[in-house]
Amino acid sequence: MRWLALIWKSLMRSKRRTLLIVGSLVLSVFTVAVLQSLLTTLDAVTNNPNSSNRLVVRHKSGLTQMLPRSYEAYLRQQPEVETVCAIQWFGGYYQDPRNFFANFASDETTLFQTFREEFGISGITEAQIKDYLRDGAGCIVGESLAKKNGWKVGDVVPLTGTIFPISPRLTIRLIFRSPKPSDENVLHFHYKVLEEGVPRMKGLVGSFWARTRRSEDIPRLIERVDRHFANSAYETLTETENAFNLSFVRMLGNIGAIIQGITAAVVVAIVIVTGNTMATAIRERATEIAVFRAMGFSAGRVLVLLLSEGVLLVGAGGLFGVMLAHLAAGGIRGSLGAAMPFFADFAILPHTVFACLAGALAIGMLATFIPAYAATRRPITDGLKAVG
Amino acid sequence: MTADRFDLGGGEPIITLRDVAKSYWRGAQEIPVLQGIDIEIPAGSYIALMGPSGSGKTTLLNLIAGIDRPTGGSLEVCGHELNGLDDDELASWRNAHVGFIFQNYNLVPVLNAFENVELPLLLTGAGRRERRERVGQALALVNLADQMWSYPRQLSGGQEQRVAIARAIVTDPDLLVADEPTGALDAKNAEEVLALMERLNTELGKTIVMVTHDPKAAHHARHQIHLEKGVFDRTVEVNR
Ligand SMILES: Nc1ncnc2c1ncn2[C@@H]1O[C@H](COP(=O)(O)OP(=O)(O)OP(=O)(O)O)[C@@H](O)[C@H]1O
Ligand SMILES: [Mg+2]
Numbered sequence A: 001m002r003w004l005a006l007i008w009k010s011l012m013r014s015k016r017r018t019l020l021i022v023g024s025l026v027l028s029v030f031t032v033a034v035l036q037s038l039l040t041t042l043d044a045v046t047n048n049p050n051s052s053n054r055l056v057v058r059h060k061s062g063l064t065q066m067l068p069r070s071y072e073a074y075l076r077q078q079p080e081v082e083t084v085c086a087i088q089w090f091g092g093y094y095q096d097p098r099n100f101f102a103n104f105a106s107d108e109t110t111l112f113q114t115f116r117e118e119f120g121i122s123g124i125t126e127a128q129i130k131d132y133l134r135d136g137a138g139c140i141v142g143e144s145l146a147k148k149n150g151w152k153v154g155d156v157v158p159l160t161g162t163i164f165p166i167s168p169r170l171t172i173r174l175i176f177r178s179p180k181p182s183d184e185n186v187l188h189f190h191y192k193v194l195e196e197g198v199p200r201m202k203g204l205v206g207s208f209w210a211r212t213r214r215s216e217d218i219p220r221l222i223e224r225v226d227r228h229f230a231n232s233a234y235e236t237l238t239e240t241e242n243a244f245n246l247s248f249v250r251m252l253g254n255i256g257a258i259i260q261g262i263t264a265a266v267v268v269a270i271v272i273v274t275g276n277t278m279a280t281a282i283r284e285r286a287t288e289i290a291v292f293r294a295m296g297f298s299a300g301r302v303l304v305l306l307l308s309e310g311v312l313l314v315g316a317g318g319l320f321g322v323m324l325a326h327l328a329a330g331g332i333r334g335s336l337g338a339a340m341p342f343f344a345d346f347a348i349l350p351h352t353v354f355a356c357l358a359g360a361l362a363i364g365m366l367a368t369f370i371p372a373y374a375a376t377r378r379p380i381t382d383g384l385k386a387v388g
Numbered sequence B: 001m002t003a004d005r006f007d008l009g010g011g012e013p014i015i016t017l018r019d020v021a022k023s024y025w026r027g028a029q030e031i032p033v034l035q036g037i038d039i040e041i042p043a044g045s046y047i048a049l050m051g052p053s054g055s056g057k058t059t060l061l062n063l064i065a066g067i068d069r070p071t072g073g074s075l076e077v078c079g080h081e082l083n084g085l086d087d088d089e090l091a092s093w094r095n096a097h098v099g100f101i102f103q104n105y106n107l108v109p110v111l112n113a114f115e116n117v118e119l120p121l122l123l124t125g126a127g128r129r130e131r132r133e134r135v136g137q138a139l140a141l142v143n144l145a146d147q148m149w150s151y152p153r154q155l156s157g158g159q160e161q162r163v164a165i166a167r168a169i170v171t172d173p174d175l176l177v178a179d180e181p182t183g184a185l186d187a188k189n190a191e192e193v194l195a196l197m198e199r200l201n202t203e204l205g206k207t208i209v210m211v212t213h214d215p216k217a218a219h220h221a222r223h224q225i226h227l228e229k230g231v232f233d234r235t236v237e238v239n240r
Helices: A004-047 A072-077 A126-134 A141-150 A191-197 A217-228 A240-250 A255-284 A286-294 A300-341 A341-345 A350-377 A382-386 B055-063 B085-096 B112-125 B130-142 B155-167 B189-202
Strands: A052-061 A081-089 A102-106 A136-143 A156-158 A169-176 A186-190 A208-212 A237-241 B014-026 B031-043 B046-050 B072-077 B098-103 B177-178 B207-211 B221-226 B229-235
Touching: A004 A240, A004 A255, A004 A300, A004 A341, A004 A350, A004 B112, A052 A217, A052 A240, A072 A081, A072 A208, A072 A217, A102 A191, A102 B229, A126 A136, A126 A169, A126 A237, A141 A156, A141 A169, A141 A341, A169 B046, A186 A191, A208 A217, A217 A237, A237 A240, A255 A286, A255 A300, A255 A350, A286 A300, A286 A350, A300 A350, B014 B055, B014 B085, B014 B207, B031 B055, B031 B229, B046 B055, B046 B189, B055 B072, B055 B177, B055 B207, B085 B098, B085 B112, B098 B155, B112 B130, B112 B155, B155 B189, B177 B189, B189 B207
Parallel strands: A102 A186, A136 A169, B046 B207, B046 B221, B098 B177, B177 B207
Antiparallel strands: A052 A208, A052 A237, A081 A102, A081 A208, A136 A186, A156 A169, B014 B031, B014 B072, B221 B229
């Protein structure tokens, strides 16, 4: 307690320098926290434990090619398969083309079983599901999507097609909640709407999502399915849901390497800035340090005082940086989340907060310790001679 | 070097130097700065250390004050054999026994007069109340009780040096060391500081070793010791 005032006044010695160092720390911790959280978010997309026992079957030549719906029967026959859901990306919009969200035509009879976790199935009643099944022009939407557009159950949502030449008017029959925000930015409607409205889609679908009983079965199953349809008119590419998602993340380029590169650059920059500023600040106090020691402050005591100053500085910078990143996370969820569904899950997780604070403290300790230690090793008589 | 040449009067010695030497090395070349310094300084002395520039005055003062180590001989100051203390012990010894007065005052610019004077007390066990009391007394003694909350930049040079003197005496040390304490002051302020130091010696019984170039300043001391090229040249008793 008796040292606190001394440490605080020393920090306020040069307000400009203190501000500079805290400011640059805020900025770099903010940048690193946001970038690393981006990476965490992307990792979560491709390492989703819920999708570990699902696989996606699609046309070998790409997502725009269709598969016969009859393939579903074969998939269902496989002993490892629990349920199969045919899904087609519809790509429609509501009112404004910029108003993006994921919407699918899907097999309503197996949808809920295939994606139990995503639909938060325990929160939905049989009666609600029946409402949807009964209404061929019905649809289901996630709660956050419904909130954003002010939708309630019973509202009619006109969806304008972009890939397909139909614009169905869909009645909301169910609003569901998901454990993950990104899974709530979704609309599903009956597959028949697409099949009956678009003649060329008759008997065709873009993908099958199969849920297996055990994830260990997946590699065997993938191999068997693709072998079975090899050399047919519609060859398949089967992969785990995580691998499927990864192909979308890959479209962003090698984002992992870019993020790690920027992080490294920011860390190097902040080490240099902090190191230099601390070294200068302590060098300028050579005489003062010598006077303190002459008065009876031991080298260790002086070292602890200087380290406390450094730790307080970077601690404040780190804390503000993390707080700022936290605030920004909300903005990122709102803005990027609209363009890329998985950004709706963006958050600064505790392990990122911890790593950023620990990193900042380590840099601050090191940047202070080196010049402070050198200063306390110097003979007192040298320090007293220095002009200060 | 006979004893009577350095007879500084009777009394228990507070500083005893035996064959003290200090050398610096420039590469393999030894540069002797002090050689064969033998002296006993009785408690309550007021000594002016004089001599030409480079004669080793500051070096000797630093050895006595325990902020430098000799390369030969031994020093017993305020009852402690300094060679026998490690760096941390020496630091606490300084805190308890030595007050420093510098030519450039060396106050901490971001601390006000009160906080500057309080600094050495922070190392003692003194509680908040006791510290406040003692700082108040020390500042009253140097006649600056009214400037307690002023910062160094708001004080004149003479006032700054008086704050520095308050800081030097706040722990009630036996020994005060001063290296050119009036070197940066004009005649009037110098006179004030010297009068103050004289009072510390006569009224509080502090032993003072002061390095000075200024014969007028040296005249305030009771003895003058002249250094010449690292050895004692002569002592003069001042008739005040
Ligand atoms: N760190 C050092 N390294 C080498 N030589 C030194 C060192 N410190 C002092 N000296 C030398 O020791 C000698 C005595 O120095 P000292 O500072 O004691 O002189 P001084 O009598 O106080 O002089 P002044 O009146 O100019 O202050 C000088 O010749 C100086 O060059
Ligand atoms: Mg000198």
